[in-house]
Amino acid sequence: VKFQVVRNDSKRESLMLLLGLKNVFVRQLPNMPKPYVTRLVFDRKHESTILTKCTSSREYVVMGGCCYRPFLEERFAEIAFLAISDSEQVRGYGTRLMAYTKERTKELGLTHILTCADNNAVPYFKKQGFSKTITLEKERWQGYIKDYDGVTLMECVLNPKVDYLN
Numbered sequence: 318v319k320f321q322v323v324r325n326d327s328k329r330e331s332l333m334l335l336l337g338l339k340n341v342f343v344r345q346l347p348n349m350p351k352p353y354v355t356r357l358v359f360d361r362k363h364e365s366t367i368l369t370k371c372t373s374s375r376e377y378v379v380m381g382g383c384c385y386r387p388f389l390e391e392r393f394a395e396i397a398f399l400a401i402s403d404s405e406q407v408r409g410y411g412t413r414l415m416a417y418t419k420e421r422t423k424e425l426g427l428t429h430i431l432t433c434a435d436n437n438a439v440p441y442f443k444k445q446g447f448s449k450t451i452t453l454e455k456e457r458w459q460g461y462i463k464d465y466d467g468v469t470l471m472e473c474v475l476n477p478k479v480d481y482l483n
């Protein structure tokens with residue numbers, strides 16, 4: 318398996334990976350409107366950490382990923398979608414994907430990750446170091462993040478001294 322950061326830079330390879338990721342999200346997050354998922358995944362302000370697996374025919378298949386928007390000035394990222402394909406869940410990939418995402422956002426100089434977690438994903442996010450207690454000053458995220466019914470706003474504080482991949 319391989320983890321990589323992918324943005325919509327109009328390159329064919331990036332677009333193919335983002336398309337594969339969009340399909341995983343649509344399948345794993347059935348409550349999310351498909352056009353909304355597509356719009357954010359291909360949005361140029363968003364980027365994604367993508368997990369691919371090499372098949373026997375030496376093709377890379379997208380097994381999951383995490384799509385987020387880095388707010389560079391406010392120094393936080395908001396995770397929009399995160400999912401691992403059905404057949405690959407509960408094998409530790411979700412944990413590795415989050416570690417990779419933390420390392421990437423840390424490298425961008427960000428200090429926090431926020432997400433509106435589906436209520437059933439709250440235990441997963443807790444295991445990844447997210448908390449329901451938001452310490453990021455409201456002025457930094459207000460207006461960017463909409464909290465709504467059925468989701469829980471959660472936060473992870475990034476420690477610049479920690480190597481999340483080790």
Ligand code: ACO
Nearest residue numbers: 398399400401406407408409410411412434435438440441
């Ligand atoms: N409820 C409780 N515990 C969970 C859940 C859950 N829904 N999902 C995973 N866990 C636990 C696992 O049992 C494991 O526990 P352990 O460390 O004690 O063994 C731990 O979380 C991590 O498991 P991984 O194998 O690393 O995670 P996995 O590869 O299964 O990925 C994920 C987790 C991404 C949540 C996956 O289950 C998934 O794609 N679910 C469907 C889509 C989804 O709900 N996405 C999040 C929506 S919220 C949002 O997108 C902002």
